[in-house]
Amino acid sequence: METVDTILATVAAAAPEIRGGLTGRRRKADEENPSGEIQMAADVWADEHLEAELTAIEGVGEFASEEREHVVDCGEGLSVAIDPLDGSSNLKSNNSMGTIVGIYDVPLPAKGTDLVASAFVLFGPITTMMVARDGSVTEYVIEDGEQRVVTEDVTLPDDPTVYGFGGRVPDWPEAFTAYARDVEDELKLRYGGAMIGDVNQVLTYGGVFAYPGLESRPEGKLRLQFEGNPMAYIIESAGGRSSDGEQSILDVTPEELHQRVPLHIGNAELIDRLESAL
Ligand SMILES: O=P(O)(O)OC[C@H]1O[C@](O)(COP(=O)(O)O)[C@@H](O)[C@@H]1O
Ligand SMILES: [Mg+2]
Ligand SMILES: [Mg+2]
Numbered sequence: 001m002e003t004v005d006t007i008l009a010t011v012a013a014a015a016p017e018i019r020g021g022l023t024g025r026r027r028k029a030d031e032e033n034p035s036g037e038i039q040m041a042a043d044v045w046a047d048e049h050l051e052a053e054l055t056a057i058e059g060v061g062e063f064a065s066e067e068r069e070h071v072v073d074c075g076e077g078l079s080v081a082i083d084p085l086d087g088s089s090n091l092k093s094n095n096s097m098g099t100i101v102g103i104y105d106v107p108l109p110a111k112g113t114d115l116v117a118s119a120f121v122l123f124g125p126i127t128t129m130m131v132a133r134d135g136s137v138t139e140y141v142i143e144d145g146e147q148r149v150v151t152e153d154v155t156l157p158d159d160p161t162v163y164g165f166g167g168r169v170p171d172w173p174e175a176f177t178a179y180a181r182d183v184e185d186e187l188k189l190r191y192g193g194a195m196i197g198d199v200n201q202v203l204t205y206g207g208v209f210a211y212p213g214l215e216s217r218p219e220g221k222l223r224l225q226f227e228g229n230p231m232a233y234i235i236e237s238a239g240g241r242s243s244d245g246e247q248s249i250l251d252v253t254p255e256e257l258h259q260r261v262p263l264h265i266g267n268a269e270l271i272d273r274l275e276s277a278l
Contacts, residue, residue, distance in 0.1 A: 003059030003078055004103055004117050004133065010053050011101050012129055013145040015121045018046050018085075018099065022123075026091045034069045034258045035223065040091055043067050046084035046099065054080050064108045064257060066226040071108050071257065078116070079104040083226040086120070087194020096197035098122040102230035109225050109257045112250030118230035120196045130154065130203065132237035137203075155239045160206030160267045164191040164198040166221065171214040179277035183208060183270065195222065199231055199265065203238060208266030208274070213245065220262035224254055228261045241271035245278045 025042035033039050047067040055063045055074035062079035063072040071079075080103055087097035099121040104110040117133040127142040128150070137154040140147040163183050165172075172180065187208070190201045198209050213220045222228050232242030232249035242249040242265040252261055264274050 001116065003057065006057050007054065007060065007078070007080060007101070007103055008117065008119055008129075008131060009147070010057060011050070011099060011119065011121060012140070012142050012147045014050060014053055015099070015123075015127050015129070015142050016145050018049060019123050019127060021045060021049075022091060033067050035066070035260075039067060040085070040088045042091055043085050043088050047082075050082055050084055050099070054082070062108050064225065066223055066258070079106065079108045079110060081108055081110075081225045081230075083223070083230075086196045086227065087192075090192070090194050090197075095192055095194065096122060096124045097194045098196045100196060100227060100230050102225065102233070109254035109259070110229075111253060112224075112229035112232055112248070115229060115233045115250070118233040120199075120230070120234070122196050122200055124197065124200075128200075130200065130234060132234040135237055137234055137238045154203060156203065156235070156267050157206035158267075160202075160208070160270060161187055162190040162201050162205045162207035163187040163266075163270075164189065164201065164207075164209045166191070166195075166211035167214045171216050172212060173215055173278075175278050176210075176212045179274055182273070182277075195227060195231065195263075199235070202240075202266050203235070206267050208264065208270040210264040210266075210274070211262070212264065213262035217260075218262075219260040221260060222263045224249070224252060224259050224261040225257060228252075228263050231263070232265055235265040239268070240266055241268040243271050243275055246275065 061077035083100040
């Protein structure tokens with residue numbers, strides 16, 4: 001689908017500019033986002049930048065972002081939901097972060113099963129982009145705003161080696177803690193504080209990433225439209241599984257745009273075990 005190509009190319013083309021603009025924007029902005037979190041100057045700036053570029057595309061009908069309250073209506077066509085900067089608290093400590101995009105063919109908020117493609121741009125030592133589309137996942141390197149394929153048909157390695165779990169350990173429910181103790185016995189910890197970085201480790205080495213429901217916040221931290229759905233779509237397209245604890249993240253019915261969801265994604269066998277444990 002041509003519009004999907006245009007959206008993905010636009011996100012790729014914006015990446016070097018967004019990355020370049022981070023340097024002077026590592027301070028806090030004076031605002032909170034709709035999830036009640038203090039925004040960084042870079043969050044606001046990346047959101048405005050991507051809004052301008054994505055709403056200008058013919059064939060994009062709706063635009064929504066983690067950093068703004070309401071859906072922007074911009075014509076007829078596909079709906080684009082973004083997390084302009086995932087892991088922006090890593091900006092201060094200069095660790096990895098990036099952009100997540102979900103492309104839906106129904107109005108927002110939407111179910112993950114209504115995604116037609118999703119992607120994330122990762123600002124690591126190099127800039128890469130992982131795209132899930134038509135049941136397969138492709139990894140690109142972005143150079144000068146152009147996408148160059150590095151790996152076709154990305155699939156989760158059969159023999160998983162890494163895990164990363166968010167939230168304070170004493171705040172984990174007992175059943176999740178028991179599961180974590182089990183996983184710790186087999187896999188090694190990789191937690192960097194930006195979901196896309198941590199999930200990219202799972203895609204590369206196999207394993208499991210979770211930001212579970214917490215005792216203090218049973219709905220977890222990550223947002224369904226902007227984070228949960230697009231990342232679950234990538235992992236499922238790469239042969240893995242996703243779960244909110246009971247069902248695929250992609251089957252969760254959204255009630256509101258900024259709703260949160262407990263997120264567990266990775267190799268199928270590890271997610272099967274998670275569901276049994278919970
Ligand atoms: O600081 P914590 O509790 O470990 O949370 C980390 C999680 O929060 C996030 O940073 C939330 O995303 P945003 O940076 O887009 O708000 C995830 O990337 C990450 O997995
Ligand atoms: Mg995020
Ligand atoms: Mg964000």
